[in-house]
Amino acid sequence: MLPFWSLAMNDSNFHFSLKEKSKPILKWAGGKTNLLPQLLKIFPVNFYRYIEPFIGGGAVFLSLTKKIPAIINDYNKEVFNLYMGILENPKEIIKNLDRYAKLYSEEFYYELRKNIPSSNYEKIARTIFLNKTGFNGLYRQNLKGEFNVPFGKRDACPTLYEIENFLKVSERLSSVEIFNEDFENVIDKSGQGDFIYCDPPYEPLSQTSSFNSYNSIGFNQQEQIRLYDSCVRASRRGACIIISNSNSKFILDLYKDFEIRKLFAKRAINSNGKKRGEIEEVLIFICEPNLRKFYFNEVKHYSSNELELSM
Ligand SMILES: C[S@@+](CC[C@H](N)C(=O)[O-])C[C@H]1O[C@@H](n2cnc3c(N)ncnc32)[C@H](O)[C@@H]1O
Numbered sequence: 001m002l003p004f005w006s007l008a009m010n011d012s013n014f015h016f017s018l019k020e021k022s023k024p025i026l027k028w029a030g031g032k033t034n035l036l037p038q039l040l041k042i043f044p045v046n047f048y049r050y051i052e053p054f055i056g057g058g059a060v061f062l063s064l065t066k067k068i069p070a071i072i073n074d075y076n077k078e079v080f081n082l083y084m085g086i087l088e089n090p091k092e093i094i095k096n097l098d099r100y101a102k103l104y105s106e107e108f109y110y111e112l113r114k115n116i117p118s119s120n121y122e123k124i125a126r127t128i129f130l131n132k133t134g135f136n137g138l139y140r141q142n143l144k145g146e147f148n149v150p151f152g153k154r155d156a157c158p159t160l161y162e163i164e165n166f167l168k169v170s171e172r173l174s175s176v177e178i179f180n181e182d183f184e185n186v187i188d189k190s191g192q193g194d195f196i197y198c199d200p201p202y203e204p205l206s207q208t209s210s211f212n213s214y215n216s217i218g219f220n221q222q223e224q225i226r227l228y229d230s231c232v233r234a235s236r237r238g239a240c241i242i243i244s245n246s247n248s249k250f251i252l253d254l255y256k257d258f259e260i261r262k263l264f265a266k267r268a269i270n271s272n273g274k275k276r277g278e279i280e281e282v283l284i285f286i287c288e289p290n291l292r293k294f295y296f297n298e299v300k301h302y303s304s305n306e307l308e309l310s311m
Contacts, residue, residue, distance in 0.1 A: 014065070016043060018036060022172060026082065026127070026128065026137075035244075044242075045296065046295055049069045050068060051189075051194055051196040052070070052071070053187055056079065062172065072176055080180035081127070085124040087173040089121060092121040109134070113130060132160050135150045183198070188230065192237065192239065197243075201218075203224055224245075238291060242283055245281065246281055258284050260282050260283070
């Protein structure tokens with residue numbers, strides 16, 4: 001890795017852009033597309049490598065403009081396969097999607113949900129098809145680890161892909177390392193010059209309120225503490241970390257020694273339709289004080305009052 005002072009001399013600001021970004025291939029619970037304008041304003045302007053340990057639909061990663069080195073990761077095997085497949089052979093996935101679009105019906109949806117194809121590119125097309133035609137763009141597994149979202153009941157098959165975007169995402173992935181591991185292994189790879197954006201399953205605001213079951217294992221408070229520990233270790237090695245999470249008491253207590261900003265997000269996925277709308281969430285900044293000048297081009301520390309007003 002390059003030494004810190006040579007990084008600071010690189011002209012590597014403005015890594016993200018709303019205009020040039022590619023779009024997520026999957027609709028994903030907790031997707032960050034709506035929050036991007038707020039996030040990009042407060043992300044670091046200078047870093048050598050981008051790391052996203054909970055990639056999901058990848059809205060943030062796909063707004064990176066320059067082909068700087070990056071690591072993306074998700075514990076979900078289907079998400080991992082999707083990015084690998086789009087990198088290796090997007091046209092083969094498109095071929096299968098065109099075939100599935102012609103077969104669109106409720107019956108076909110349940111048939112494909114039940115029977116996983118054996119070829120890898122068909123499997124990836126299945127992931128996209130079920131995601132786009134299932135109910136509300138949810139990804140949910142039962143305790144056996146099987147995808148169990150019901151049919152979305154649209155009259156006609158929705159657009160499954162946009163060819164230009166598909167090829168753009170494929171091109172973007174060519175300078176990226178893609179992993180299918182637990183977040184801790186990926187965060188442990190980081191060091192000075194790395195910006196890590198963590199968007200884990202959120203700590204529920206109440207026992208019934210939030211969706212955070214992306215897989216059959218779930219993400220409990222022990223996992224949140226494990227994430228906290230690995231981020232603190234990464235910052236001691238010189239990485240800069242920003243974490244999204246809910247504005248829950250548990251999270252505010254856990255990160256009480258760090259800077260916390262509140263954001264307001266529009267969320268469509270809530271089992272109770274009346275509660276859909278704006279949910280308060282937080283961004284946590286973890287960065288050694290002597291490295292802030294490099295990552296953010298500033299040394300300012302926010303007072304808690306300023307943070308709440310600043311958005
Ligand atoms: C909130 S979503 C990320 C959403 C993403 N930022 C987007 O814009 O679509 C959280 C992701 O964490 C993944 N995940 C859950 N547990 C994990 C673990 N232990 N290690 C790595 N990824 C995990 C889930 O599969 C899910 O894709």
